Amino acid sequence: MEGLEDKYRTQLSREWRLLKYRPFLGSISQQNIRTQSQPRPPTIQELGDGTEDRPLRLWLEAPDLLLAEVVLPKVDSARELSLQLGGDRLVLGSPGAPYHMDIFVPHDINQEQCRAAFNRKSKCLLSLLQTLMISMPLQTACS
Template sequence: MTTDSSLLNSELELQQQEELYQQLLLQTVGKMQTENPDSKVIRPQPGMCVKTLAEPGKQKVFVNICQSNSVPLPPELSREELVELLQSEDPSGYRVPMSLGEPHTEIDNNSQGCTAYDVVVNQEFFQKCQTDPLFQQFVILVSLEGLENKYNLELSRDWKVLKNRKFLGSVSEQNIRTKGRPVIQELQPQDSFTATAQRPEFTLLVEPPAGDPEYLIAEIKLPGVPSSRSLVLDVGEDRLVLTARPSLFYLDIFHPFLADQKNSVAQYNSSTQILTVTMPVVSP
């Protein structure tokens, strides 16, 4: 599939079409990973999946607690110290370094939509939590508290650890800071821009629906974006990053396919305010 500028919104002038294509110029994942020298991209290992509810509407929430040695190890804590900590009036005095990912929509075993969050902790600390039920409860508790503080949530403490599932969805890479942060603080996966931008609604479609996939199509809703000139899109082999300025939307997702970056095309429809990205799938 070759790039065809006529696929871009017909309402745009020829000059605007060329400008849009330049703004949507596809880049490699490697370049995206080196833009910030004070952070790095990690792909955590699955750990355990915790099911709980978000109050007050009782919406189903899944927390994927993952593990990576790129996250700092928390201060040494004995079982006796943990018991005293949990019994104290202020157990928040002990901080566990963790990376809190953005919420993502998934499908549960009942084919119902649900929200999932990814939390990454140090691998050695996670393994310790796996061998002691008290430490396991502790890492779940601090993960829920971290998500509540960051996303203004209220999560039920009546949780359930899924026995036959370590992760809901697919394991996504995360950006974590490598400099300038005390280890007791949360490792922020986003910069100041993405902290103020919203995550847009999107769908990923595979064509054809059955058999070997030929195309992966992303449809991204961008209400309030008047034209394509405010969009910047980066497409990697398995990653898509979209920025809609000024500070409107930010999307950073990984997908399970290998995309042909050079022959991918993008089209923004200013009437429906939907961006469509068509990516040919490379056969393994």
């Protein structure tokens, strides 16, 4: 009661009684009690032990060109994707599908020259699925 008085800056009456055989006022609504627990989805999803293919692959094509290939099996169109490239960061999101990647890139990216292409059902390096190919030229010492 003191917490409520402090929070709302008011004075509550201290004249109240605890009813002996009636612990509440009003009527009790019907309650449903589940007899078996329902399985919960895992809160942490294991991506694998390293033997199977990964949904993301990064590699240097030339000393100044970084390529990324992202496999997105649940995306049908590039319109469902949001891609943002920072100086050293790649952020890929999809509001309609369960994809969100925030990847640190250990190089400085030239943002103005980056290109991305979405390929549906194309034969990519990882599998036969929808892929997003991202070409990221790197900053050179001169630029």
